[in-house]
Amino acid sequence: xxxxxxxxxxxxxxxxxxxxxxxxxxxxxxxxxxxxxxxxxxxxxxxxxxxxxxxxxxxxxxxxxxxxxxxxxxxxxxxxxxxxxxxxxxxxxxxxxxxxxxxxxxxxxxxxxxxxxxxxxxxxxxxxxxxxxxxxxxxxxxxxxxxxxxxxxxxxxxxxxxxxxxxxxxxxxxxxxxxxxxxxxxxxxxxxxxxxxxxxxxxxxxxxxxxxxxxxxxxxxxxxxxxxxxxxxxxxxxxxxxxxxxxxxxxxxxxxxxxxxxxxxxxxxxxxxxxxxxxx
Amino acid sequence: xxxxxxxxxxxxxxxxxxxxxxxxxxxxxxxxxxxxxxxxxxxxxxxxxxxxxxxxxxxxxxxxxxxxxxxxxxxxxxxxxxxxxxxxxxxxxxxxxxxxxxxxxxxxxxxxxxxxxxxxxxxxxxxxxxxxxxxxxxxxxxxxxxxxxxxxxxxxxxxxxxxxxxxxxxxxxxxxxxxxxxxxxxxxxxxxxxxxxxxxxxxxxxxxxxxxxxxxxxxxxxxxxxxxxxxxxxxxxxxxxxxxxxxxxxxxxxxxxxxxxxxxxxxxxxxxxxxxxxxxxxxxxxxxxxxxxxxxxxxxxxxxxxxxxxxxxxxxxxxxxxxxxxxxxxxxxxxxxxxxxxxxxxxxxxxxxxxxxxxxxxxxxxxxxxxxxxxxxxxxxxxxxxxxxxxxxx
Numbered sequence: 001x002x003x004x005x006x007x008x009x010x011x012x013x014x015x016x017x018x019x020x021x022x023x024x025x026x027x028x029x030x031x032x033x034x035x036x037x038x039x040x041x042x043x044x045x046x047x048x049x050x051x052x053x054x055x056x057x058x059x060x061x062x063x064x065x066x067x068x069x070x071x072x073x074x075x076x077x078x079x080x081x082x083x084x085x086x087x088x089x090x091x092x093x094x095x096x097x098x099x100x101x102x103x104x105x106x107x108x109x110x111x112x113x114x115x116x117x118x119x120x121x122x123x124x125x126x127x128x129x130x131x132x133x134x135x136x137x138x139x140x141x142x143x144x145x146x147x148x149x150x151x152x153x154x155x156x157x158x159x160x161x162x163x164x165x166x167x168x169x170x171x172x173x174x175x176x177x178x179x180x181x182x183x184x185x186x187x188x189x190x191x192x193x194x195x196x197x198x199x200x201x202x203x204x205x206x207x208x209x210x211x212x213x214x215x216x217x218x219x220x221x222x223x224x225x226x227x228x229x230x231x232x233x234x235x236x237x238x239x240x241x242x243x244x245x246x247x248x249x250x251x252x253x254x255x256x257x258x259x260x261x262x263x264x265x266x267x268x269x270x271x272x273x274x275x276x277x278x279x280x
Numbered sequence: 281x282x283x284x285x286x287x288x289x290x291x292x293x294x295x296x297x298x299x300x301x302x303x304x305x306x307x308x309x310x311x312x313x314x315x316x317x318x319x320x321x322x323x324x325x326x327x328x329x330x331x332x333x334x335x336x337x338x339x340x341x342x343x344x345x346x347x348x349x350x351x352x353x354x355x356x357x358x359x360x361x362x363x364x365x366x367x368x369x370x371x372x373x374x375x376x377x378x379x380x381x382x383x384x385x386x387x388x389x390x391x392x393x394x395x396x397x398x399x400x401x402x403x404x405x406x407x408x409x410x411x412x413x414x415x416x417x418x419x420x421x422x423x424x425x426x427x428x429x430x431x432x433x434x435x436x437x438x439x440x441x442x443x444x445x446x447x448x449x450x451x452x453x454x455x456x457x458x459x460x461x462x463x464x465x466x467x468x469x470x471x472x473x474x475x476x477x478x479x480x481x482x483x484x485x486x487x488x489x490x491x492x493x494x495x496x497x498x499x500x501x502x503x504x505x506x507x508x509x510x511x512x513x514x515x516x517x518x519x520x521x522x523x524x525x526x527x528x529x530x531x532x533x534x535x536x537x538x539x540x541x542x543x544x545x546x547x548x549x550x551x552x553x554x555x556x557x558x559x560x561x562x563x564x565x566x567x568x569x570x571x572x573x574x575x576x577x578x579x580x581x582x583x584x585x586x587x588x589x590x591x592x593x594x595x596x597x598x599x600x601x602x603x604x605x606x607x608x609x610x611x612x613x614x615x616x617x618x619x620x621x622x623x624x625x626x627x628x629x630x631x632x633x634x635x636x637x638x639x640x641x642x643x644x645x646x647x648x649x650x651x652x653x654x655x656x657x658x659x660x661x662x663x664x665x666x667x668x669x670x671x672x673x674x
Contacts, residue, residue: 013322014322017312017313017319017322017323017326018322018326021307021312021313021323021326021327024307024310024312025303025306025307025310025312027303030330032332062482074485074489075485075488075489078489078492078497078499081497082497082498164330166295166297166330169330169331170297170299170300170330171299172330173326173327174326174329174330174331176332176335218535
């Protein structure tokens with residue numbers, strides 16, 4: 001199994017190497033990077049390219065590690081017992097399988113995405129150490145050991161909201177997705193909007209990268225925002241001239257709301273444009 | 281060879297472990313990579329370094345260790361003279377060119393530079409690529425580039441030999457350099473503390489089961505409040521005067537704290553804390569808050585953060601009437617002590633580099649007042665400060 005990028009995803013050399021090493025050595029791959037650089041998308045694309053099913057486990061601040069393994073639905077069992085349901089005798093009826101269980105017992109290898117692991121409680125990664133290392137866990141209620149039939153390919157994404165424990169990090173590979181340079185960005189756009197007018201793309205990219213340079217922005221526009229913006233530009237059929245101007249700093253690009261998502265950023269940007277217009 | 285590399289990383293203070301080293305060897309033996317130094321760089325980085333703020337350290341250590349290896353592979357680092365010339369001419373103003381002329385002309389300078397370059401190559405590893413970062417070299421002195429002329433291989437003839445680690449793209453993620461908002465936020469996150477507070481709206485399953493069992497099987501539902509970040513912070517910022525140099529950093533620190541904490545109150549002061557503080561610097565004389573009011577209003581569970589360079593005349597701290605703004609009845613030190621009596625968790629963040637602290641009397645005095653809890657505003661210093669603030673909450 002080798003991942004070589006896909007028709008819809010541009011992977012840099014180092015990213016491909018990281019993915020393939022993680023597959024070969026059967027280690028989870030931890031992915032960090034600026035928001036909107038395609039961390040979550042990576043798992044989906046790898047699953048697609050290798051033709052493997054994808055299981056997604058989205059982590060919230062309230063998620064517990066146990067929920068990824070299984071949950072014992074005690075409340076329904078209690079209710080059933082009070083109604084005299086016959087199923088109540090078998091505790092296995094009330095064990096709800098989590099994503100990790102499903103991934104371990106699947107008939108063929110799967111890609112498991114643990115999305116935004118940093119959202120969870122600080123102890124969350126520690127609670128998964130053994131499970132990720134040995135790919136097995138014990139179900140106390142039914143006294144059975146669940147062991148991986150095939151080790152899943154595990155991707156873990158993090159937005160750096162919390163530090164992850166060292167013991168957890170030692171078990172993972174780590175890749176930091178850098179913000180793409182212009183060249184890579186052009187390839188990414190080409191993949192998403194094949195045949196986009198070269199001239200439009202060039203102008204749009206320049207506006208985009210210039211906007212990223214604006215100091216003091218709370219949230220710099222990212223790849224996904226560029227793609228959305230291009231989609232809008234194409235849909236609205238914005239003429240090229242609107243993007244082009246002698247001094248790009250004096251004009252607010254059309255539909256800039258797709259790039260700047262923060263009210264303060266928009267204000268800041270407009271103020272800068274206004275100032276440079278008057279400075280001349 | 282790999283063991284030496286591993287130890288080199290350890291020396292560079294990278295948190296690498298034996299387990300990760302073994303993984304790297306496993307990767308090598310399973311032929312995950314082709315025998316190229318670039319791929320080895322990527323593989324070793326992904327197995328050994330788990331934090332992007334360490335990437336720069338890794339790049340440097342890698343560069344130093346494999347310096348010899350590259351030149352063996354025939355990728356020697358000779359710098360085309362034309363390229364240097366071109367680069368420098370682009371960046372120089374006429375005035376600077378005249379200065380160079382006075383020094384014996386461009387040719388001579390380049391000659392010297394080339395010689396210096398060769399000397400450096402032999403003298404110590406890794407240093408050959410950056411010339412004139414120090415003030416002693418004539419190449420840094422004219423300042424065509426604040427970092428001196430940077431001679432990497434990017435522009436050389438041999439494009440394939442561009443070395444990723446030499447680019448040092450992760451330099452700004454290193455934690456000993458100054459802060460950016462993102463970096464600050466990561467450091468501040470240490471202070472997050474979650475606790476359950478407010479209206480009960482979440483089913484407490486464990487208690488429910490327990491209570492139900494005790495209730496002989498009849499459902500007894502229990503609710504509990506959701507978890508929230510409950511850290512409370514009082515931030516005091518020194519403004520004006522000698523702090524002007526640090527204004528950008530303070531602004532970054534401030535914006536990061538503001539988004540990070542729900543219970544955050546900030547006030548400004550000038551040089552040292554006295555009877556009054558203010559919230560809006562433009563209206564500092566019109567809208568003041570009495571320091572007493574703050575002490576009374578905010579409970580002792582608030583954590584106290586001062587930000588200031590603590591650089592002033594010692595009188596401003598120790599003498600009544602020492603303030604440069606107005607005549608204060610009580611000395612600044614009295615006010616600081618009062619604050620510390622109420623707020624047990626307090627730190628002072630100082631944007632001045634830690635090395636110069638011993639040479640400034642006022643810094644020493646304040647540091648003593650703060651019982652040594654003064655930290656520099658680097659990521660590393662901030663982390664130390666946050667670690668102190670978050671531990672042992674009473």
